[in-house]
Amino acid sequence: MAERHSQTFMLEVVTPQRLIISEEVEELVAPGQEGSFGVWPGHTPFMTTLKIGELSYKKGQQERFLTVSCGYAEVRPDKAIILVETAERPEEIDLARAEQAKVRAEERLRSFGDETIDHARAQAALDRALARMAVAARGR
Known part of the structure; x- marks a missing residue:
């Protein structure tokens, strides 16, 4: 040891x-x-x-x-x-997929007031996409 x-x-x-x-x-x-x-x-x-x-x-x-x-x-x-x-890890992140997830989450969040949208879930998706993009950028 x-x-x-x-x-x-x-x-x-x-x-x-x-x-x-x-x-x-x-x-x-x-x-x-x-x-x-x-x-x-x-x-x-x-x-x-x-x-x-x-x-x-x-x-x-x-x-x-x-x-x-x-x-x-x-x-x-x-x-x-x-x-x-x-x-x-940075090398495991699909940057294009993370960017698409960010766009989708932002679109969901813009529809505030639409009761069919789970805003907490959309915010978590946006947070996840932003974190993945930041880590992917650091690892390249």
């Missing part, structure tokens, strides 16, 4: 389908429901809910990005566990 250095902590990002990441990192920034938060080695333990958005982490000189959906984060001094419905 590799020796853990005090400048890193274990990051795990997990969806119901797969383990996305399990590696030592120096820093994590995640989209909490009350705003983005950062995590560093030795961080005070806490749990929080996550919203749709961009998750970033640093490993060595590289900053890496994921798009994540709603979920939970458990932070401990030596480990952060991110449990989300979906997570995607």
Whole structure:
């Protein structure tokens, strides 16, 4: 087993389908429901809910990005566990599809007052599309 250095902590990002990441990192920034938060080695333990958005982490000189959906984060001094419905790396994102989803969601949101439109669902679709587009752009 590799020796853990005090400048890193274990990051795990997990969806119901797969383990996305399990590696030592120096820093994590995640989209909490009350705003983005950062995590560093030795961080005070806490749990929080996550919203749709961009998750970033640093490993060595590289900053890496994921798009994540709603979920939970458990932070401990030596480990952060991110449990989300979906997570995607930049290379897994179909940018054209994300752009089309953004347009569809914006059209739905413009029809405010139309009781056949689920506005919360349309807003979530827009948030998802914007996060996917931002992460895809960072990874290219």
